[in-house]
Amino acid sequence: MASITLNVIVQGLLTGLVYGLMALGLSVIFGVMRVVNFAHGEFTVVGMYAAFVLFETLHVDPLLVLLPIAAAFFGIGYVLQRTLINPFIGRAEHEQFILLVGLATVLVNGLLLIFGPDARPINLPYSFDSYAVGPMFLDKIRVFAAVAAITVAAALFLFFRYTRTGTAIRACADNLTGAAVVGLDVKRLYAVTFGLGLACVGAAGTLMATIADAAPGLAQAYTLLAFTIVIIGGLGSMVGALIGGVLIGISEALAGFYIQPSMKSMFSFALLIIVLVLRPQGLMGRRL
Numbered sequence: 001m002a003s004i005t006l007n008v009i010v011q012g013l014l015t016g017l018v019y020g021l022m023a024l025g026l027s028v029i030f031g032v033m034r035v036v037n038f039a040h041g042e043f044t045v046v047g048m049y050a051a052f053v054l055f056e057t058l059h060v061d062p063l064l065v066l067l068p069i070a071a072a073f074f075g076i077g078y079v080l081q082r083t084l085i086n087p088f089i090g091r092a093e094h095e096q097f098i099l100l101v102g103l104a105t106v107l108v109n110g111l112l113l114i115f116g117p118d119a120r121p122i123n124l125p126y127s128f129d130s131y132a133v134g135p136m137f138l139d140k141i142r143v144f145a146a147v148a149a150i151t152v153a154a155a156l157f158l159f160f161r162y163t164r165t166g167t168a169i170r171a172c173a174d175n176l177t178g179a180a181v182v183g184l185d186v187k188r189l190y191a192v193t194f195g196l197g198l199a200c201v202g203a204a205g206t207l208m209a210t211i212a213d214a215a216p217g218l219a220q221a222y223t224l225l226a227f228t229i230v231i232i233g234g235l236g237s238m239v240g241a242l243i244g245g246v247l248i249g250i251s252e253a254l255a256g257f258y259i260q261p262s263m264k265s266m267f268s269f270a271l272l273i274i275v276l277v278l279r280p281q282g283l284m285g286r287r288l
Contacts, residue, residue, distance in 0.1 A: 016249020030234025047205020234282025
């Protein structure tokens with residue numbers, strides 16, 4: 001019984017790392033711009049469908065197109081922020097909410113129009129393969145997805161810590177007025193930030209397509225999941241997003257195995273409530 005529990009926990013941890021990468025994009029955008037992306041789950045599902053289309057048409061493994069999809073999402077995010085979202089920076093929160101909810105509605109209905117409501121799976125040759133590690137059997141596809149998620153998250157962390165643009169973005173997050181006074185191009189940095197946030201979403205969507213079937217109906221669930229994760233980890237905390245994703249992944253795996261899959265969300269929200277009561281700022285605080 002102990003070995004079964006260990007297997008469930010490890011599988012949940014691997015899935016949780018992909019969840020964490022998805023939430024990382026939301027955390028980065030909010031941590032710098034103080035804008036809540038209510039279309040986050042919709043963009044995740046768009047990434048899943050992008051991986052599905054490339055697999056069906058070109059027969060390319062989603063792991064091999066992760067970087068191109070992430071780069072495409074960066075460009076979309078950069079242009080979207082410069083043209084549509086930037087005029088709403090500094091406006092009332094309800095106006096930003098209406099804008100992004102409207103964008104989410106357009107995206108999900110566009111997916112329904114193009115692909116229909118049916119789930120679209122990606123059947124890889126190694127979908128049912130596993131690694132035997134002691135008493136554990138690790139799904140090969142989840143191991144690959146988790147390693148890719150950690151790699152992307154580490155690259156983003158290094159970018160923010162050791163590049164001039166990353167340092168400038170963190171300066172904007174810490175003191176927007178001071179950043180503007182010293183001559184930083186805040187609008188461009190905001191566009192880069194939104195692009196990076198969507199690049200994380202595109203990468204996470206590509207990885208999610210390998211472990212879950214793409215369907216428009218997942219969009220709202222993923223948005224809610226991302227919000228839950230970043231609140232648990234701490235809004236604006238990159239490490240917190242990954243930790244929150246792992247905790248949610250493990251709790252969902254345990255609840256789905258020992259109780260029933262429909263109860264997964266209940267345990268995720270129970271964890272959220274516990275964290276809000278004991279540590280309202282999140283496990284890792286609210287710093288980028």
